[in-house]
Amino acid sequence: MVSFFCVLFTFFFLCTHVSSADTISADFTLSGDQTISSSGGTFKMGFFQPATSSNFYIGMWYQQLPQQTIVWVANRDKPVSDKKTSLLKISNGNLVLLDGNNQTPVWSTGLNSSSAHDAVLQDDGNLVLRDDSGSLLWQSFDHPGDTWLPGAKIRYDKRTKKSQRLTSWTSVEDPSPGLFSLELDESTAYKILWNGSTQYWSSGPWNPQSKLFDSVPEMRLNYIFNYSFFSNATESYFTYSIYNKANISRLVMDVSGQIRQSSWLNNNNQWNLFWSQPRQQCLVYSYCGSFGICSSKSQPFCQCPRGFRPKSQKDWDLKDYSAGCVRKTELQCSRGVVNQFLPLTNVKLPDNLEVWGITSFNTCGSACLGNCSCMAYAHDESSNRCLMWTKDVFNLQQFEEDYSEGNTLYLRLSASDMPSSSTSGKSNKAVIFGAVLGSLGAIALVLLAVIIMLRYCRRKRMRGEKSDGTL
Numbered sequence: 001m002v003s004f005f006c007v008l009f010t011f012f013f014l015c016t017h018v019s020s021a022d023t024i025s026a027d028f029t030l031s032g033d034q035t036i037s038s039s040g041g042t043f044k045m046g047f048f049q050p051a052t053s054s055n056f057y058i059g060m061w062y063q064q065l066p067q068q069t070i071v072w073v074a075n076r077d078k079p080v081s082d083k084k085t086s087l088l089k090i091s092n093g094n095l096v097l098l099d100g101n102n103q104t105p106v107w108s109t110g111l112n113s114s115s116a117h118d119a120v121l122q123d124d125g126n127l128v129l130r131d132d133s134g135s136l137l138w139q140s141f142d143h144p145g146d147t148w149l150p151g152a153k154i155r156y157d158k159r160t161k162k163s164q165r166l167t168s169w170t171s172v173e174d175p176s177p178g179l180f181s182l183e184l185d186e187s188t189a190y191k192i193l194w195n196g197s198t199q200y201w202s203s204g205p206w207n208p209q210s211k212l213f214d215s216v217p218e219m220r221l222n223y224i225f226n227y228s229f230f231s232n233a234t235e236s237y238f239t240y241s242i243y244n245k246a247n248i249s250r251l252v253m254d255v256s257g258q259i260r261q262s263s264w265l266n267n268n269n270q271w272n273l274f275w276s277q278p279r280q281q282c283l284v285y286s287y288c289g290s291f292g293i294c295s296s297k298s299q300p301f302c303q304c305p306r307g308f309r310p311k312s313q314k315d316w317d318l319k320d321y322s323a324g325c326v327r328k329t330e331l332q333c334s335r336g337v338v339n340q341f342l343p344l345t346n347v348k349l350p351d352n353l354e355v356w357g358i359t360s361f362n363t364c365g366s367a368c369l370g371n372c373s374c375m376a377y378a379h380d381e382s383s384n385r386c387l388m389w390t391k392d393v394f395n396l397q398q399f400e401e402d403y404s405e406g407n408t409l410y411l412r413l414s415a416s417d418m419p420s421s422s423t424s425g426k427s428n429k430a431v432i433f434g435a436v437l438g439s440l441g442a443i444a445l446v447l448l449a450v451i452i453m454l455r456y457c458r459r460k461r462m463r464g465e466k467s468d469g470t471l
């Protein structure tokens with residue numbers, strides 16, 4: 001009896017041990033459909049394909065959730081085309097992804113003179129590279145992708161003055177680093193940047209008294225997360241954990257340019273958006289790319305002005321608007337081809353402007369028309385300043401009708417792309433008036449002709465009757 005239990009126990013132990021390997025080692029590599037799972041069964045790692053992409057990546061996702069949610073990608077910008085011939089293994093003291101038949105390395109943990117022994121997927125979603133003695137050499141938490149898992153830290157290094165970055169995917173099917181990133185700065189504030197430099201949101205500095213970020217007062221209402229901020233002479237970071245270990249939650253630097261905290265709802269079997277910043281999509285800097293117009297009233301938020309089309313319809317369909325819009329007909333201004341200006345009314349003016357001078361509206365327009373490097377202009381009525389844009393215009397926002405602070409931006413277009421009805425309101429009315437007058441005149445002429453005809457006929461008939469009578 002005892003021995004039976006022993007056998008059963010050993011069998012069970014062996015089985016679970018084999019099916020739930022959490023370690024990549026000299027004896028265990030990853031290829032094809034093989035995966036590793038964290039010891040508590042929370043995370044899984046292996047090859048995956050994002051959305052409809054034909055590329056393969058090494059990624060990490062929640063094991064129990066019915067929809068695959070990727071939280072970390074190893075080879076973000078270096079996909080492989082065949083998972084069967086690719087191999088993730090410990091090689092020369094690093095964790096390395098080898099591609100295809102010629103086994104070229106496409107991704108590596110990249111440590112110099114490293115002596116890695118194995119890599120363990122932990123239950124918190126951290127992949128840890130260890131040496132013989134079990135001490136840490138490298139961890140995925142130090143190389144975040146777009147997802148900030150509970151327990152991870154996004155640090156600011158006070159010695160190098162550099163921050164770790166959470167970076168959005170390029171699109172839903174391309175995990176390579178996109179234009180939006182979240183990082184911590186010297187002032188203990190997290191900020192969201194566009195293209196690594198233009199800041200469009202800040203959490204405000206950490207307030208040690210109230211234990212929240214100054215511009216995120218809603219943190220006060222929290223009862224789910226345990227927030228903490230750490231700072232010493234060498235580094236500072238914020239981190240969070242979840243009081244109830246059964247809850248699943250993650251913060252993502254999303255392709256929309258917003259940071260989004262979502263929690264998994266078991267009842268609905270889906271992610272529930274819990275909190276996001278900036279709240280309005282159009283406050284994400286240059287969300288619609290060059291010449292794209294962001295409007296909170298339109299669906300999708302990004303539109304191209306008349307005479308423009310999405311630069312890449314494929315990316316546009318994947319909700320990646322960053323490439324923006326291009327003119328349907330290229331300008332051939334320097335060759336003397338006639339251009340005109342399309343007025344965009346009630347918009348937020350793009351910021352990369354140049355003040356050309358103090359002029360009247362008309363002088364401003366003709367100055368822009370006369371200089372082929374002028375892409376757009378606007379005239380500020382109150383100061384009589386003539387504003388010009390000589391590069392692509394970014395961050396165009398359409399204000400709503402009830403908002404009166406907007407300006408009119410005049411975009412240079414090839415004359416053939418000008419919507420014919422918007423040339424000038426006045427002349428339009430004149431044309432319509434003329435047309436109406438013209439048709440009225442024609443009707444009058446026809447009536448006159450009919451009357452003359454009738455009279456002529458009647459007279460003729462009367463004459464005929466007379467002659468009949470005489471006959």
Ligand SMILES: *[C@@H]1O[C@H](CO)[C@@H](O)[C@H](O)[C@H]1NC(C)=O
Pocket residue numbers: 110111112
């Ligand atoms: C490894 O060494 C190379 C060349 O010596 C150096 O450029 C690189 O920064 C080093 N990498 C790390 C992670 O230390």
Ligand SMILES: *[C@@H]1O[C@H](CO)[C@@H](O)[C@H](O)[C@H]1NC(C)=O
Pocket residue numbers: 195
């Ligand atoms: C982002 O910045 C880099 C230089 O830092 C520049 O070459 C690139 O054109 C920028 N991207 C966009 C979309 O403006």
Ligand SMILES: *[C@@H]1O[C@H](CO)[C@@H](O)[C@H](O)[C@H]1NC(C)=O
Pocket residue numbers: 226227228241243
């Ligand atoms: C909250 O987090 C801090 C720092 O990570 C930790 O010391 C503390 O024990 C946590 N509190 C609870 C109630 O989990």
Ligand SMILES: *[C@@H]1O[C@H](CO)[C@@H](O)[C@H](O)[C@H]1NC(C)=O
Pocket residue numbers: 232233234235
């Ligand atoms: C700051 O804290 C980190 C651990 O988070 C530690 O490694 C480092 O030595 C500390 N620096 C100082 C100056 O105490």
Ligand SMILES: *[C@@H]1O[C@H](CO)[C@@H](O)[C@H](O)[C@H]1NC(C)=O
Pocket residue numbers: 224244246247248263264265
């Ligand atoms: C957290 O878990 C508890 C118990 O499982 C559940 O009732 C609650 O709805 C969860 N909260 C969130 C935000 O997921």
Ligand SMILES: *[C@@H]1O[C@H](CO)[C@@H](O)[C@H](O)[C@H]1NC(C)=O
Pocket residue numbers: 354371372373374388390
């Ligand atoms: C056109 O405008 C640009 C930018 O304002 C200026 O540098 C350039 O000299 C102008 N060219 C002419 C011919 O006025």
